[in-house]
Amino acid sequence: MIRKVLGKIIKSPWNAQYTKSVQNSYSNATVTGSSIEGKNVCISGATGDIGTALVRRFLIEKCHVILIGRSEEKLKKLCDQYNVKMDYMVMDLSIPAEIEKVYSDYVKKNRIDILINNAGVWGGAREKKFRNVPVVNLINTLNTNLKSAELLSKLLLEAYKREKNEISIINISSICSQFNSFGYSPYGISKAGLLGLTKDLNVKYGRYGATIRAILPGSVATKMGNIKVGDNIEGNNNILNRPALAEEIAALTAVYASDIGKYCVNNLTASAGEKI
Numbered sequence: 001m002i003r004k005v006l007g008k009i010i011k012s013p014w015n016a017q018y019t020k021s022v023q024n025s026y027s028n029a030t031v032t033g034s035s036i037e038g039k040n041v042c043i044s045g046a047t048g049d050i051g052t053a054l055v056r057r058f059l060i061e062k063c064h065v066i067l068i069g070r071s072e073e074k075l076k077k078l079c080d081q082y083n084v085k086m087d088y089m090v091m092d093l094s095i096p097a098e099i100e101k102v103y104s105d106y107v108k109k110n111r112i113d114i115l116i117n118n119a120g121v122w123g124g125a126r127e128k129k130f131r132n133v134p135v136v137n138l139i140n141t142l143n144t145n146l147k148s149a150e151l152l153s154k155l156l157l158e159a160y161k162r163e164k165n166e167i168s169i170i171n172i173s174s175i176c177s178q179f180n181s182f183g184y185s186p187y188g189i190s191k192a193g194l195l196g197l198t199k200d201l202n203v204k205y206g207r208y209g210a211t212i213r214a215i216l217p218g219s220v221a222t223k224m225g226n227i228k229v230g231d232n233i234e235g236n237n238n239i240l241n242r243p244a245l246a247e248e249i250a251a252l253t254a255v256y257a258s259d260i261g262k263y264c265v266n267n268l269t270a271s272a273g274e275k276i
């Protein structure tokens with residue numbers, strides 16, 4: 001009842017229609033006061049919906065963007081959309097040995113200032129009941145969502161720790177880390193694990209100047225939530241009565257990566273007010 005009333009009062013300025021012009025209106029000015037201009041930003045899951053919004057955001061912030069994806073074709077297509085030079089690395093993040101091989105070599109030869117662990121899979125657990133999730137799903141989800149973030153972060157932090165450079169890492173967790181998402185879910189477990197990783201890395205590498213943060217989006221208007229550009233996105237279990245936009249998550253990520261977000265080292269919920 002309350003939600004229905006709130007939904008009527010808090011109307012979106014764009015009639016809840018998620019369009020290209022809405023996307024553009026969220027992505028045309030710096031949100032960091034240009035304070036991260038020139039930084040090298042590495043984004044995993046760059047070809048996904050939040051990933052492409054992150055790429056757009058960090059290009060607006062005049063950063064050098066380095067993409068991580070598993071499909072070279074998709075990565076090339078993404079690079080072709082912009083008139084700037086971007087590096088990319090092709091790797092399957094569910095395979096730790098592949099990360100070690102491709103990424104550790106890159107990190108040894110090139111500098112990364114900001115790492116965004118954004119890649120993730122839902123893992124198909126919504127349809128499964130407790131204890132019916134196949135082990136292979138569990139392992140694949142944990143490897144893709146958690147182990148990859150651990151490895152990408154560790155290799156970067158170890159490579160730079162002697163220099164005491166201010167490396168910033170942002171882990172895209174989920175509100176599913178906070179409650180038992182859809183019964184039993186490797187997804188929720190992996191996202192809760194990301195919070196543990198965030199805290200531990202801060203303890204271990206904070207003294208070398210690194211800052212590791214996590215963002216916990218609620219539903220975001222992306223294909224993971226079965227939403228595409230052009231859809232009406234009104235209706236959600238939060239106070240806005242709509243999911244967050246990928247562009248909003250991307251802007252928040254940039255703020256956390258900048259000096260403005262320096263003291264935000266604990267976990268924050270991007271899309272607040274979800275019904276838990």
Ligand SMILES: NC(=O)c1ccc[n+]([C@@H]2O[C@H](COP(=O)([O-])OP(=O)(O)OC[C@H]3O[C@@H](n4cnc5c(N)ncnc54)[C@H](OP(=O)(O)O)[C@@H]3O)[C@@H](O)[C@H]2O)c1
Pocket residue numbers: 044045046047048049050051068069070071074091092093094095118119120121144172173174175216217218219220221222223224225
């Ligand atoms: N959408 C939401 O409602 C929501 C809410 C909370 C948190 N999140 C989190 O936000 C992040 C981005 O989600 P999204 O909505 O943008 O989903 P998405 O569009 O499905 O993007 C996921 C990205 O991860 C990449 N990826 C998946 N498995 C991979 C693997 N084995 N190796 C390399 N890359 C792999 C995908 O690559 P391909 O392009 O090749 O498929 C894609 O680029 C995820 O971590 C997700 O858990 C999303």
